[in-house]
Amino acid sequence: MQSQFDTPLYWNEEELQMIKGTNLLEGTEKIKQWLQNALSIICKMDETVELKDVVWAYTVFSSRAIGVNKNDNMKEYECDINSSNVVPSLVPFVDILNHHPDSKVKFLTDNESQSFSFELECSPVDGKELWNNYGAKTNEQFLLSYGFLQDPKFGSYWVQVAILEHDPLKLHKGKLLKDLKLCNRYYFTKTEIPADFFLVVQILLLDEIDYMFLPTTTHKNQFHISSTKNQLTTYATIIQLLQARLNRFTSPSTDEDKKQLLDPNISFKKRLALSYLIEQKEILQAVIANVKEMQTNFITQNCTNTHKMISYLHQNMDTQKLNSDGLLNKLHLSYSAGELLLNLNLKDGERNGPYGLEIAEEDIICVSNFLSEDSFLSIVLGHCADNEIQLEEDVVLSLILINEKRKKEKSKWFHFISALPETFQNALYYNDTHFDLLEKTSLAEIAMDIQGFITDQLFVVKSIQKQFPNLLPITFFTRESLKWAYTVSLVFGVDVKTTEGNKRCILPFLPGYNHLIAPILKNSSPNKFNYSTFLTDGKVVCNYEQKTNEDLLISHGIFVEKNPFDYLKIDFRKFLRSDKKLPDSIMSTHFFKCGSLSSQLVTSLENNHFALQSVLKVVQDLCQSVQDNISKAETLEDNISTLIKYYLQSQLLVLIDVEKKIKELKK
Incomplete structure (x- = not known):
């Protein structure tokens, strides 16, 4: 057998530095550490063994092993080394055959004769090479185990994600991922982005409010997170993640890498390193471009407010006047998800896609x-x-x-x-x-x-x-x-x-009172507003994003009628005594919308009469208190009291619905 190989375990420091920032280098370093640990164990039995011996033995085995089925007798089987019946084995002569992705082969075992058979579906031709098929592996796996690369079409880039340790919903998200049978590692190609990866990231980014209103199904095909904010944040996060991965590469641009590859004097291992690096960069660049396109399409279909604003500006506003007021093309404004940068170049005329206005940085x-x-x-x-x-x-x-x-x-x-x-x-x-x-x-x-x-x-x-x-x-x-x-x-x-x-x-000159761009909130009656996008009095309106009425009252002093993002919040710890031995799942803050109770609360109240009665009493007391205060607010004439009355009325509607739902549980 050969004493040297072309796998990354045999690359020198200069060659390894060429793949810095890649998953391949990370995998190589882990194997090296594992082999170093193995050496310390082996040396207890034979002190003459050196690290190079362990590396050689590992490489021989990983590059030549074939999965042999120890149970089935003369039955065709797939070489799945993860199966408990398949034993990775060195098979003389068969292990010298090279790989071809189109080669169709069969593996068979005969327990009676204790033999292994390798069969080709096509007839061999004199003078022509016989091919094995090493299985459906990525180029990274081929390079790590065998020291060669296939056609770039077999290239892929993998990303692994996890729930943050300090995430307050860590246990809930972990259970949800398990119920939906979702994993944490996904492989991307230039043209394919796993749909499950988007769903996993959406789940990882769920906040407490979105989590409360998730669908109850655990069928992956029927599970859909409808929050626009969550979906926008998911696109932005994936782009940010992949861009950060791309930025980890320390080599020059892809064009520079390709120029180096043309050098006839470059070593074979450096050629492997450059080819792999170019492949990984191009995959990431293609995936980022694809996700950005998906992001733009999503905004175009779901966030039309900005389109209307830009259309109106082009039709009704004087560009020179806008520029004199500071609307210049220098500073990108964040939109909705925070990381989603949108811009408008007024000089270019209207373009496809959503854009935000730009203001000169000095303004x-x-x-x-x-x-x-x-x-x-x-x-x-x-x-x-x-x-x-x-x-x-x-x-x-x-x-x-x-x-x-x-x-x-x-x-x-x-x-x-x-x-x-x-x-x-x-x-x-x-x-x-x-x-x-x-x-x-x-x-x-x-x-x-x-x-x-x-x-x-x-x-x-x-x-x-x-x-x-x-x-x-x-x-x-x-x-x-x-x-x-x-x-x-x-x-x-x-x-x-x-x-x-x-x-x-x-x-x-951005969202505010009596300015170039007015709020999205239309004054339909004193201090009462409808949530819509519109043009009024020659002013353009824009979106304040997904805010509850509490958020809007705290910051802007406005109330949105039929606000789809609104909810009722009750912290039962403020109304119930902790010494009553109520479950922790009740003694916390709960969020409610009309038509639903959280599954967590339902589970806590079912078959617990005392807990149900306690929670029902709190809700009924709150109903009475809110009703009394609505009556008081109706006697006051100031604008703030009127806004508070609208807020209390919206809270009362949810309280009444919650009371009804709890009584249904009681029955």
Whole structure:
């Protein structure tokens, strides 16, 4: 037998470095470590054995072994070495035959004569080579075990994914993957992307809300996650994952690799390394392009708001006017899933696909645009850093806004700031009367938290004012001004991708009040809004993404009628005593929508009369409390009370439905 092979176990360091970042190198390193461990065991029996001997023996066996069936007598079988009946064996003479993917062969055993037979379906021809078939393997497997590559059409790239250790839904997701018979490793080719891989990533990315409303079937073909947010995030995550894998390769571009391959003096092993590397790069590039196309098609079919906005802009807006207002093609805005970058080039005319508006980087309100030497913000942030003072990013933006507002016409953003309302209707503007109306609701807790946060941040601002009274005049930097500015940052603030990384920014002339692009929420009656995309008063509307009414009331001070993303949240720990020995599955936060109870809650209540009665009592008490507060809200005439009334009415509808469903369980 030969003493040297062409498998990666026999490559030198330079040759291995050529495949840095590939799955092949990772697999090679694992085998080397395994062989090193095997050597330590073997040396206890024979100290003369060296690592090169173990590597040679392993390579001989892995490149020549044939699966021999130890049970079946003269029956054709597949060479599946994972079968308990098949024993990997060295078969003299047969193991010298080379591989051909089209060769049709049979393996047979005869237990009586203790013999193994190898048969070809075609008749041998004198002077022609006889071929074996090593089975359906990828090029990576052929290279690792045998030291050769087939045609690139046999190339593939595998990706393995797993549930994060700190994922609060880890156990639930693990069970779901098992029930659906989904694995964690998938192989991609240039033209094929496993459909199951998308489903696995969707499950891994589920949040607690999406998980509550999953289909109950465990039939993979019928299991569908309908959340648009989840699907968009899945596409973005897969693209990000594959791009990160592609970026791991340290070699030059694919074109440079191909040029090296043309060098007639290159060694055979380097030629193998380059050929494999080119194959892996091209597969990843093709898969990324395919997923991006799928992503674009999905958005085109499911996210039409941006299409309408762009169409209207081209038909009704003057490009020069847009550019003078700062709508230039310099900065990509994130859309929906966060990683999904969309852009609009106004000069090119309308193109296919969804796009987002672009604003010049110097025209956005972000920290980096205000950090010139000795600037207002540089001094404030420098003081905070020196004294270990923490200012939340939106609060820093709020200070910028207040400072720009006091500049009046001298501010670059004067027209934007002067057009903003002086007061809002979001949670920062709730008073004691409003909190009384929200008694026992989750909105009340969130609203109290955000008001408490502003109080804490104001205390920090006041400590800075003592050091720099001229920079932060007490007449301008007040609780009311901070409340106003922080609300503006909530309404207009977005996370934007720039050349310097992610930035928290305020984008003038994007979704807001009385601006170039208005909210998607149509005012059909005082303080009541319909969730739709439309054009009104010469303004274009756009999407605030998938937010519940609690989210919208907290940040924007608006309510969406028949909001499809809305739900009722009840933390039963706040209403039930823990010493009553209720199951942990009940003593937690639960989410409800009309028409359904979570399977977790149903399981906990069935055959547990005490638990059912306890939960039912909580729901009935909440129903009564909400009804009483709706009656109180109807006697009040301010806009915030009206919004709260709409919110309470939507919560009451779900509570009544939950009460009905629990009573049905009782029967």
